[in-house]
Amino acid sequence: MLTENGRGIAFGGDYNPDQWSEETWDDDVRLMKKAGVNTVALAIFSWDRIQPQENRWDFGWLDRIIDKLGKAGIATDLASATATAPLWLYEKHPEVLPCDKFGHPVNAGSRQSWSPTSPVFKEYALTLCRKLAERYGANPYVTAWHMGNEYGWNNRNDYSDNALNAFRLWCERKYGTIGALNQAWGTTFWGQEMNSFDEVLIPRFMGADSMVNPGQKLDFERFGNDMLLDFYKAERDAITEICPDKPFTTNFMVSTDQCCMDYADWANEVNFVSNDHYFHEGGEMHLDELACSDALMDSFALGKPWYVMEHSTSAVQWKPLNMRKRKGETVRDSLAHVAMGADAINFFQWRASAFGAESFHSAMVPHAGEDTKLFRQVCELGETLQTLADAGVQGSELERSDTAILFSAESEWATRSQTLPSMKLNHWHDVRDWYRAFLDAGTRADIMPLKYDWSDYKTVVLPTVLMLSAVDTWRLADFAAAGGRVVVGYATGLIDENFHTWLGGYPGAGNGLLRDMLGIRGEEFNILGSGVEGEPEAIRLGAGGEVALEDAAALNGATTRLWQNDVTVTGDRTQVLAMYAGEEADEWELDGMAAVTRNPYGAGEAYFVGCDLDVADLTKLIRTYLAAPAQSQQSQANTDVLHTVRKSADAAFDFYLPRGKKEVELQGVEGEPVVLFQTERGEENGSYTVRRNGVLVVRR
Template sequence: MAARRPFRWPALLTSNGRGIAYGGDYNPDQWPEETLDEDIRLMRKAHVNTVALAIFSWDKIEPQEGEFTFDWLDRVIDKLGTAGIAVDLASATASAPMWLYVKHPEVLPIDKYGHTVNPGSRQSWQPTSPVFTAYALRLCRKLAEHYKNNPYVTAWHMGNEYGWNNRYDYSDNALKAFRTWCEAKYGTIDALNAAWGTAFWSQHVNDFSEVLLPRHMGGDAMVNPAQQLDYERFGNDMLLDFYKAERDAIEAICPDKPFTTNFMVSTDQCCMDYAKWADEVDFISNDHYFHEGESHVDELLCSDALMDSLALGKPWYVMEHSTSAVQWKPLNARKRHGELMRDALTHVAMGADAINFFQWRQSASGAEAFHSAMVPHAGEDSKIYRDVCELGAALKTLSEAGLQGTELERSNTAILFSAESEWATRSQTLPSMKLNHWHDVRDWYRGLLDAGQRADIVPLAYDWSGYQTIILPTVLILSECDVRRLADFAQAGGTVIIGYATGLIDEHFRVGLGGYPGAGNGLLRTMLGVRSEEFNILGCEAEGEPSEIRLSNGCISRLWQNDVTSIAADTTVIASYVGAEAADWELADVPAITRHPYGRGEALYVGCDLDRDAIASLMRTLRPEAADDARLVHTVRRSADGSTIVDCYLNRDRQPVHVQNITGQPIIAHRCAAGTAAHDYVLDRNGMLIMKRVE
């Protein structure tokens, strides 16, 4: 892991600067100025103590080129601060003013088809444009100079959701920067040719000046997957470099306040390599929007598990989530009563010390007018605002109980996540185009919950040596170094579970030879004690063919089966393919799931796709001693000295759950009632119980 900036948490305007931060994005420039006093009254009533300000306010701050107007923003910040509401001040560069685009249309991004991405939305600018960078950094410096000594500004919010609209830019500026990036990465053109495998399809380049972006190549043309993977890395890095330039411009003037930017991690999206970004912020922040349907709570838990790992166990910040429905999905489901509180408290249970929404007051116009907010269109006399007030009171209670600053205890199981493997699964050159690494991580996470077990989600690049079990679902890319780390982990006594599409390629998208999985020059196969020769891919597209294959343990595979042709003498077969469908595909009695000792540990091979029920069944078989009530999620937050322990119990079921022998003093009992016996509770649907133990 790279060197990380020291952890710094933004202070509140409380007597000791501590407490759980509560509020949301505030956009007073959308409203008449007289609305400000009413907003502050409602904020105080709801126990709001922080807001993110000026995120999209560049045109209000600089209405004409070189004319900076801070008077309106000064008045807003002064009134907020006087009311005890801290400000997380944005660099305001997420959306540029229209005058800049009119004067400099050359800053607009170009898509892979050569079309200009026009202004009018967010992030309509090239991260590699020297012209745009100059304007953006000038704004950063002006803001820093003006607010460096303002006591009410306690943190800096850089940009907003970097990569939302300009993750992929194919402009000439991007081409120039990509060539420079490639030269820095490879050093010589021969090294690049070797890494990209340019001997295929006559793609050899003689000089870095011949390196191209993977623009549209016509029809169903397939991009060189190694080139595309490097372009994904470059896109991540160019935006990270832009963020760092903004941060450094402000930090040179205002070094004493912490910096962050809001990641976008939910299992619908995780577009950047946030393991790299996490090194460059002072505290981790995330925008999380729930997935509609029955997976809502589990998806939230899974995303938060990754956030806690990115934060290295330190508290982290929910910068945005929604009070109810959003307006940008095909189906914009609202939250039921009690779910606003449940979701926010679940974030807290998973390590968050800040709960914020987009946005404070629901917009009356614009693209997000129907995105829910803390003060909805219905106003103060509304269910949502009353829920907002209830949540504010609950967070104030948790703050007074000393929760803020405690850290989430980790599980003994880690599911490994790799942004690069997620990018790789999008390639159109794989045996199946239905792979999705991040969704497989989610499915394994949910399967473990169904087995009464909780896992952490840990980036592959991080240190996971302290866990007992690690799981690698569809981690397509494994370098030789990665495989050696896995082997060392197993040799030291750990359990490694390798998924069916894990370790097929190295970091240059090269296939390991000698059989699958080929990563690590055969070391991964040796560790697993298996060798596969082909992939059997199923799908409804193959009319008249079997669409699923049964396993001897009762599970079913519906996408991918590895044809394992040999196993080591000491490999145990846990399940094989059986039945007429298996025989039809010549897979009858072929090993599907195996177990192999390695050093003081072991390696399990799951050679086919499994749904969450099958994953749960497998994990209950492998670790029956670890199973708790699958309807209940129990997390523990503990102070550094161990004196304060907070237990959080969440009902993830739709029916009431009875929990027994609960120790400690109740802090929050949301949709929860005392049971018939002492220390027993009944958690209703969406119920959460938070208890404090002092040792």
């Protein structure tokens, strides 16, 4: 994408030259070369500049900036520019606006103020795509296409009449007959049976305290994902017909506070996967959350290198409190993405805006200009990325773990339903907690979409995978029977793909197959955290009756605060590893009841973690029962360090990043140092001191 031989780690960001006078452009190019920038994403929000009136097109300014950048050795990732439409289009065709669930138009003035199911909007958008392809398809400086921008940011759930009509057609394609749809949605409950697809509704506002049919709501989530994916594909295909030889991408939004699309489907439709990731002011969670999000991105990329399309040099401006990054975090976060498999590091945005909604969002060139600590960090980062590229990191792949934590977008959507025993379930956050616990236990897990192939792993973990189909349950059973280890979380396998509750006892997935695997049967859920005076807020765990003496202390004293399963052990060989104990357990009639179990199944085994546990207690469980063998020649023995390995045909690159605020001492590190960022080499061979927010990279 960047050079004639295809080498080099991409480095740059969103560039908005149309916000600045052309006198600024030469200075931008000078500073980009100083920083080592080699690519920019261009024209993301520029439709109104490209087509200022319906019958007038202006490509002159775009021609000039692409040419200026290209001659300076800076490639353009050219956007389809459809993220925002010009105001004249909204004035002429207000019917393209999406609607909220109250029926109010989502008015223009922000981003994505358009309905993806509007045929009128699609016609205008595809005309723009074709115009761009005709003009820039053969331009050597345009090396990739950036379709849309963060699809679904403002129109993920559209309740317009356009959406209603499209949803009815979507349902008809999926179910074929209205009888099948009635069965799937369980419409005999609350008298919702439909006679034809013309009676299908979208879940608009039904009253302040009304509960939406969960099957209907789940399908509406699927529909919204599919409609935006269809829109993306229509844009991509319009350009491909004219310009078939340049790669396409669009920026996902994967972090553990958002993952709004089923990106496992989207990843199949791009040439390279890209992500926008913004850090969380979570103290010690900052780096762990980044690595967790990146682990999922690595799976979407099928283990191949992927692209950071956006992150921030420092503070953003869209949170209630916007903390800046500390010394070294701009570089450290970027190198952490590389450590997790990224071959491109880009920011929003190049130059901080002087006006508009994101004027106080940090940028590569801040308001104070080039003579700033922040811009010097950007330049240091550019040099470091060049060093890594020269060493051969580009194209190397992240070494896989023996353990996969399974992620399901549909289970994440399902946990947001207001019809569950608790409104506090969060599948994605539970994935993150398990991920952090594995790091705290001295190992690292991958995160794999449930719908992908995870059969090569030794252990799979299902945290709050609320929804399991019969097919996926059989996949788990076959995996365990062949010698794998399955770890089932407390709210896993309760409903099928239509949001029907599996019957016969919990967890009932696969018509009881999951229960058979686990050797337990649940009758009720015990939900805590009511805040009612006199009611227990937590329940303690004690050692199980069949735990080896050396393991007895593993979960003794662990605490559950949200959800406990009232279960009976049914398997002849099922071991109780921990049970509920103490006064609070007795208050809820759980004293002595199994909380964590292990059951042999075929050549493998299945664990049931029947209650919520915090990261510290999950860490104890992992260390005692699930610890995987060393993943590389250099085991991540130091739990204060995130250690990853990227491998190519002729080398391995070890990345070491302190997870906390203290510096760490490393001993016995093999290989030649490539990057020592905020790191000192010791007197002894293989010894290093890595300071807070530092990074060590060695090549073996």
